[in-house]
Amino acid sequence: MNLTLKIWRQKNHSDKGGFKEYKVSDISKDMSFLEMLDVLNEQLSDSGEDPVHFDHDCREGICGMCSLHINGKPHGPKQTTTCQLHMRSFSDGETITIEPWRATAFPVVKDLVVDRSSFDRIIQAGGYVSVNTGGVPDANEIPIPKRIADEAFDAATCIGCGACVAACKNASAMLFTSAKISQLAMLPQGQVERKERAERMIAQMDSEGFGACTNTGACSAECPKGISLTNIARMNREYFSAVVSSDNV
Amino acid sequence: MILDSKLPDGPLAEKWTKHKFNIKLVNPANKRKYEVIVVGTGLAGASAAASLAELGYNVKAFCFQDSPRRAHSIAAQGGINAAKNYQNDGDSVYRLFYDTIKGGDYRAREANVFRLAEVSVNIIDQCVAQGVPFAREYGGLLANRSFGGAQVSRTFYARGQTGQQLLLGAYSALSRQVANGKVKLYPRTELMDVVTVDGKARGIITRNLITGAIESHSAHAVLLCTGGYGNVFFLSTNAMGSNVTAAWRAHKKGALMANPCYTQIHPTCIPVSGDHQSKLTLMSESLRNDGRVWVPATIEMAEKLRKGQIKANDIKEEDRDYYLERKYPSFGNLVPRDVASRNAKYVCDEGRGVNETGEAVFLDFRDAIQRDGEDLIRAKYGNLFDMYQQITGENPYQGPMMIYPAVHYTMGGLWVDYNLMTNIPGLYALGEANFSDHGANRLGASALMQGLADGYFVIPYTIGDYLAQSGYDKISEDHPEFKKSEKEVKDRVQKLLSIKGEKTVDHFHKRLGKIMWDYCGMARSAEGLTKAKGMIKELKKEFWSNVKVLGDNEELNQSLEKAHRVADFIELGELMVDDALHREESCGGHFREEYQTPEGEALRDDENFAYVAAWKYQGEGQEEELVKEPLVFENVKLTQRSYK
Numbered sequence: 001m002n003l004t005l006k007i008w009r010q011k012n013h014s015d016k017g018g019f020k021e022y023k024v025s026d027i028s029k030d031m032s033f034l035e036m037l038d039v040l041n042e043q044l045s046d047s048g049e050d051p052v053h054f055d056h057d058c059r060e061g062i063c064g065m066c067s068l069h070i071n072g073k074p075h076g077p078k079q080t081t082t083c084q085l086h087m088r089s090f091s092d093g094e095t096i097t098i099e100p101w102r103a104t105a106f107p108v109v110k111d112l113v114v115d116r117s118s119f120d121r122i123i124q125a126g127g128y129v130s131v132n133t134g135g136v137p138d139a140n141e142i143p144i145p146k147r148i149a150d151e152a153f154d155a156a157t158c159i160g161c162g163a164c165v166a167a168c169k170n171a172s173a174m175l176f177t178s179a180k181i182s183q184l185a186m187l188p189q190g191q192v193e194r195k196e197r198a199e200r201m202i203a204q205m206d207s208e209g210f211g212a213c214t215n216t217g218a219c220s221a222e223c224p225k226g227i228s229l230t231n232i233a234r235m236n237r238e239y240f241s242a243v244v245s246s247d248n249v
Numbered sequence: 250m251i252l253d254s255k256l257p258d259g260p261l262a263e264k265w266t267k268h269k270f271n272i273k274l275v276n277p278a279n280k281r282k283y284e285v286i287v288v289g290t291g292l293a294g295a296s297a298a299a300s301l302a303e304l305g306y307n308v309k310a311f312c313f314q315d316s317p318r319r320a321h322s323i324a325a326q327g328g329i330n331a332a333k334n335y336q337n338d339g340d341s342v343y344r345l346f347y348d349t350i351k352g353g354d355y356r357a358r359e360a361n362v363f364r365l366a367e368v369s370v371n372i373i374d375q376c377v378a379q380g381v382p383f384a385r386e387y388g389g390l391l392a393n394r395s396f397g398g399a400q401v402s403r404t405f406y407a408r409g410q411t412g413q414q415l416l417l418g419a420y421s422a423l424s425r426q427v428a429n430g431k432v433k434l435y436p437r438t439e440l441m442d443v444v445t446v447d448g449k450a451r452g453i454i455t456r457n458l459i460t461g462a463i464e465s466h467s468a469h470a471v472l473l474c475t476g477g478y479g480n481v482f483f484l485s486t487n488a489m490g491s492n493v494t495a496a497w498r499a500h501k502k503g504a505l506m507a508n509p510c511y512t513q514i515h516p517t518c519i520p521v522s523g524d525h526q527s528k529l530t531l532m533s534e535s536l537r538n539d540g541r542v543w544v545p546a547t548i549e550m551a552e553k554l555r556k557g558q559i560k561a562n563d564i565k566e567e568d569r570d571y572y573l574e575r576k577y578p579s580f581g582n583l584v585p586r587d588v589a590s591r592n593a594k595y596v597c598d599e600g601r602g603v604n605e606t607g608e609a610v611f612l613d614f615r616d617a618i619q620r621d622g623e624d625l626i627r628a629k630y631g632n633l634f635d636m637y638q639q640i641t642g643e644n645p646y647q648g649p650m651m652i653y654p655a656v657h658y659t660m661g662g663l664w665v666d667y668n669l670m671t672n673i674p675g676l677y678a679l680g681e682a683n684f685s686d687h688g689a690n691r692l693g694a695s696a697l698m699q700g701l702a703d704g705y706f707v708i709p710y711t712i713g714d715y716l717a718q719s720g721y722d723k724i725s726e727d728h729p730e731f732k733k734s735e736k737e738v739k740d741r742v743q744k745l746l747s748i749k750g751e752k753t754v755d756h757f758h759k760r761l762g763k764i765m766w767d768y769c770g771m772a773r774s775a776e777g778l779t780k781a782k783g784m785i786k787e788l789k790k791e792f793w794s795n796v797k798v799l800g801d802n803e804e805l806n807q808s809l810e811k812a813h814r815v816a817d818f819i820e821l822g823e824l825m826v827d828d829a830l831h832r833e834e835s836c837g838g839h840f841r842e843e844y845q846t847p848e849g850e851a852l853r854d855d856e857n858f859a860y861v862a863a864w865k866y867q868g869e870g871q872e873e874e875l876v877k878e879p880l881v882f883e884n885v886k887l888t889q890r891s892y893k
Contacts, residue, residue, distance in 0.1 A: 012804065030522045032640075038527055038755070045753045045808065050800050053807055055315060057488040059528045061636065062413055063319040084639050109459060110805040117436065120316050124428040128421035129380045133300040133705045134371070136378035140335060143389025153382035153407060156414060160318055189380045 001027040001087060004095040005040065007052055010108050017108065019097075029088040033076060034059060034066065036087055053111040059083040061224065064159030067166070068112055069099040074163035074222050081161065081224045101162050103171035105209045116162050118208040119176060125204035126197040127180040129189050142188050155183040157225045164219035164227070170211030175219040177205045178235035179227050185238055195242035202239055252505070252863060252878045255666040256360045261884050262342075265364045268667065272714035280305030282721040284468040285712070286453055288440050288495050290317030290423065292416055292697060293680025294474030296704025299422035302431035304709055309466060310423065311435045311455060313490055313810075318420045321476060321488040322700060325412025326533035326633065328394065328404035329697040331369040336393055340401040342366045347885060349695060352398040352585050353660070353688020354837035354853065355887045356508070356861075358880060360667060361685045368706040369698050373405055375705055379418040383407050396693040397534055398585035398892075404694045409533050409633045415697055419704070439810065440495040441738040443471060443502050443676060446730045449719070450676035454734045456742075458810060461802040463738050465726040469716055470675045472708065473499060474700075477659035477681040479512070481818045481825065482770070483762025485656035486518060486531040492814040493821050496663050496682055504671040505863035505876060507664035507684035509821065510829035513691055513838050514771050515657030516589035519640055520609040529655040530640055532612070533633055534693040537582045539617035539626065540650070542589070544601040544610050546570045551601040561603070561611055561649050572596055580892040587690045587838045587851070588892060590654035594771050595849065597653075604651050613649035654771060658696060660687040660838065661828070664863040664878075668711035669703060675715060679703040684861070689837025742802050745812045750795030754811045757792045758818070761785070765822055769829050774842045778830040785823045792819060824864055824873060831875065834858045846889070855887050 002025045010017030024040050031039075034056050041051035057065040061084040070076035076085045090096065098112065106114040144152075156179070164175035181198050184190030190197070213232060220229040257268040275283070283306050287298040290312040298310040312320060332345040345366035350357060373391070377383065383405050384392040393402040407414040426432040435455065441463065442454040452467040478493035479485035500506045517532045545551045546568050553559045572592055574581045582589075593610050596602070603609050618626050623646055627634070634645050641651075663671050663678035665685055670677050680700040687695065725731075768781035792815070800806040835844040835851035836858070844852045861878040 028523055028525060030642075031525050032527070035525050035527050039525065042753055042755060045797060045799060048799065051808060053805055057314060057319055057490050058321060058324045059489060060324055060486075060530050061639075062324050062410060063314075063321070063488065064323075065314060065319045078639075080639060084636070086639065086642070088642060113805060116315060120318070120424065120427075120434070120436075123318075123421065124424040128425045129378065130425060131375075131378045131422075132303040133296075133375060133422075133709065136374045139333070139373045139377040139383075140390050142377075144385055145389050146385045146387050149382050149385040149389075152380075153384075153414075156382050156407075156417065157410065159413075160316065183382065184380050187380050187382065189378055 001029065001090070001092045003027060003090065006095060006097040008099045009052070009111055012110055013107055027087055029086070031087045032059065032083055033070070033085040033087065034083050053113050055113050056083060062159060064161040067101050067114065067161060069101060069166060071097055074101070074166040075224055079222070079224060079226065101166040103165045103210070105171065105173070106162060106165065116160070118210070119160050119162065119173070121208065122173065122177055122201055122204050123180065126193065126200040129184060130193060144188060148186050152183045152186040155179045155186070155227065155231055158227050159225055161224065163222050163224060165210065167218040167222035168211065169216065169218070170214060172213045172219070173205050173208070173210035174213040174232045174235065175223065175227055177201055178231035181238055182231040182234045185234065194238070195246065198235065198238040198242045199246065250865065250876050252664065252672065252876055253666065254358065254878060255668060256358065257667065261359060261363050264360050265367055269710050272711065273717035275713045275717045277305055281307065283307065283716050284309065284723070286466060286468040286471045287311070287474060288453065288472065289320065289474035289476060289682070290420070291320035291322035291474060291476055291680060292419055292700030293682070293704045294320065294472070295416065295419035295423045296701050297472055297474060297679055297708050298432055299419060299426050300705050300709045301712065302426035302429070308426070308432045309435065309468065310432050311438050311440065313437065313439045313458060315436055317423060317434065317436065318417060320416060321491050322416045322697070323413045324488065325697055326409045326531065327396065327535040328406035328411045328694040329372065329415065330396065330403050330692070330694045331373045331405060331698065332366050332403060333370055333373060335391060336402045338401045340403050344401065345369060345403065348399050349686070349692055350688065350885050351890060352692040353690050354851065354890055355688065355855070355859070355882065355885070356836050356880065357686055357688030359882060359884055364707070365686050365699060365702050368702045371706055372698060372701045376415055376418050379421060381407065381414045381418040394535055395538055395583060397537065397583045397589070398692040406535065409535070409630060412697060415701065419701070440475070440498065442734045443499045444730050444734050445502055445673060446724055446728060449674045451724050452726070452731060454731070454738050456738070459805050461804060461806065463735055465731040465735055467724045467726050467731065469719060470677065470712060472677045472679055473663065473682050474679045474704070475682045477662065478818070478821055479656045479659055481761065481822050482656040482765045483758050484521065484526060484529050484766070486515060486529050489528060492817070494814050494817045496678070497817040497821055499663060499671065499673070499676060501866050502673065503866065504673050504676060505664035505865055506661070506824060507861050507863045508661040508828065509825045509864065510769065510832060510839050511660035511689050511837065512656060513586060513658040513660060514590045514654045516586055516593055516654050517612060517652045518655035519637065520604055520651055520653040521606065530636065531655070531657060532637060532650065532652060534586065536612060536630060536633060539629070540582065540612040540614050541571055541616060542573050542582050542610055542612055543569045543571045544596045544603060548600040551603060554603050555605055555607060577892045584892045585690060585692060590771060591840060593654055609651040609653045611649035612652045614645065615649070618646065658691055660684065660689060660691055664861065668714060669708055670711070670715065675719070677708065677712070679708060689839055742809070745796070745798050745809060746802065748794065748796050748798070750797045752795050753797055754808055754815050757788065757796060758811070758815045760788055761815070761819055761822055764788070765825070769826050772840050772842050773829050775830060778826050782823060782826045782830070785819060785826065789819045792816065827873065828862055828864065832858060832862065850889070
């Protein structure tokens with residue numbers, strides 16, 4: 001396959017940035033999207049041009065490090081991560097536009113690399129059960145109905161890539177935040193801090209500059225792990241019930 | 250040089266308890282006077298950082314990724330072993346210990362492995378308390394599955410993404426300590442050197458990957474939790490960023506590297522499809538619970554398959570060779586990884602490989618789907634089947650998967666004593682970065698167990714013993730040793746940038762990987778290894794005179810990051826070859842063609858090689874010195890491993 005790539009280049013955070021066009025040829029359909037970018041980067045390095053910087057690590061769809069807005073969609077045309085997207089999803093002669101995630105709370109670091117530390121700070125605000133190492137009960141002491149365990153697991157599969165934010169016209173982080181709040185709200189271990197957790201994580205989410213939710217569902221539709229919109233509904237319930245019965249008055 | 254492994258005496262089952270009592274403690278009020286550096290935030294690093302902070306130590310945690318949650322432990326699929334015996338099937342701490350020692354082909358320390366089995370039960374309790382959503386039965390209790398090398402079901406799992414769930418648990422504990430102000434996080438920061446003052450580890454030099462700033466960090470102890478070095482092979486199941494740099498820089502500062510040639514080649518990975526490939530993807534070993542491994546009985550039939558004249562499903566039952574079930578009737582498809590990999594190589598070398606390249610075997614779910622129904626198979630392995638389909642474009646519910654062995658894990662690593670301390674006082678190595686528990690072959694679902702055992706339940710005790718005996722004094726980051734190391738790092742950066750050669754870093758990495766795979770991979774020989782050594786020496790010379798690293802230091806520069814890592818991989822490669830050459834026996838993942846039984850199994854030489862081979866750096870271009878730590882077996886009888 002021969003392709004034209006329109007890629008966002010930006011030297012650093014303060015640079016204005018802009019699109020640049022490149023050509024790549026002899027791309028195999030079996031290559032992953034990132035391997036296609038590897039080919040481009042070898043080509044650029046050979047010609048003495050700075051390679052295109054992009055985040056990636058595990059390349060098996062689980063670490064959440066890869067990003068990329070491809071032809072207007074986060075992680076491209078398939079509901080998967082960019083590292084699991086293969087060139088067989090594109091056709092010969094196509095022009096592919098590649099941009100970084102666009103959100104105030106995800107400032108561009110360089111080219112296609114963005115800073116997602118805001119997600120870490122949301123988790124730090126309460127995305128945990130406060131237990132120290134040691135001194136915990138036996139793992140089978142508290143039975144958890146399979147249905148609940150499975151549902152908590154589904155919420156827990158979020159990889160923190162930020163596609164939900166990139167897909168949302170408001171750059172809202174509600175799907176990300178709600179997935180963690182849901183997981184812990186459903187499990188018996190999360191009950192003690194349930195209210196406080198919802199209040200604190202949502203307050204942090206707002207202070208990071210993420211937008212609000214207007215229920216368009218783009219986040220869930222684009223989520224590579226298929227995190228359900230139900231989590232946002234659950235988070236809203238958690239939040240309201242926490243606020244009306246809050247101990248923090 | 251004599252290595253003191255500090256193994257406690259007394260009966261095996263009492264060693265750890267006794268040791269915990271005998272080692273010194275740090276008073277709770279004094280813990281806040283100590284600073285501890287933790288490099289790496291995978292299972293070992295995140296669990297250690299969180300647990301030490303909970304105790305009151307001040308922790309600085311470093312990772313090269315943009316968030317600690319992305320460390321490569323996240324990609325572990327199948328599960329975590331623990332001797333809970335929830336299944337009432339005869340499991341016990343002793344059995345887990347025995348399986349692990351035997352699985353490692355009797356090349357690990359008894360006391361370490363027993364401790365690992367002992368604390369395994371606490372890990373599961375801890376993770377459940379954190380809210381890790383393990384798989385459960387309808388009654389609400391935890392579910393288990395079987396893994397290779399064991400005849401009991403002791404593997405706890407969270408669908409095919411157990412590593413993710415365990416790491417997110419450890420990451421949440423770490424995040425809590427960040428919020429409490431006890432851990433300071435340094436993401437996108439890479440270790441460049443370990444700093445020693447008066448022979449003790451007192452800090453590290455780092456490079457900020459965004460700004461390029463070279464910085465000093467001082468502390469009372471340094472923990473390297475930096476994972477394995479499988480990427481020395483270029484193609485492996487490791488993440489692209491996984492590297493040996495931290496361990497290698499520590500090695501060059503005097504820390505011994507133990508058993509570097511012990512590499513695990515995992516039997517079930519998606520085969521290589523072309524030259525463009527950047528990494529290999531694992532298909533969890535748990536698939537061997539239900540999948541049956543086979544190739545056609547004849548070479549003629551395999552040729553037809555390769556040419557696309559027939560399909561797998563066209564081959565009749567009597568024309569299929571389920572070679573693992575045939576050769577190992579009692580373990581069948583669940584033989585340990587080294588055995589499964591080697592047998593895949595044998596049948597492919599015979600010409601019975603099933604894909605275009607001839608390097609693949611089938612992993613077939615036809616019988617399991619007929620027996621249990623597609624829905625049940627989907628519930629167990631859905632995400633793995635989806636991943637397979639995404640990568641290959643083939644539907645594994647309709648025809649068998651094609652798999653081939655790939656580099657997955659490195660049992661070798663920094664030498665550590667029973668306290669997980671290297672031979673440099675104050676420098677520790679945890680998880681895959683050390684060598685301690687898996688001998689010459691790691692059993693499935695034991696890496697997660699070891700990473701978390703080290704971080705949650707070993708280091709919180711053992712670090713106190715060292716700190717209690719060292720003072721509270723802080724060493725300034727302006728100390729001449731820090732300044733000297735900073736300068737060395739800056740000089741190295743400048744050197745890499747100033748070569749301005751003609752070949753990219755990846756070019757060298759790929760060539761190194763090919764040498765390692767061809768001569769230091771699944772089968773090794775004196776002839777091949779000797780050849781490889783010469784080739785690596787040449788490659789190193791060429792790298793330092795002809796590598797092309799674009800850009801500057803003072804920016805995000807991914808070529809420069811890679812250049813540092815690949816330069817270290819080249820040096821490590823040479824040591825791996827030396828280690829493989831010196832070990833004139835076969836054991837676990839180390840298979841020397843000259844040493845095999847008539848049936849083609851690994852032939853150990855316990856009389857001459859029942860020791861840990863620890864290597865001491867002697868300076869640029871010098872041969873390293875071999876230091877032996879004898880392995881003493883007081884409880885298990887060394888036998889030829891049999892899975893028949």
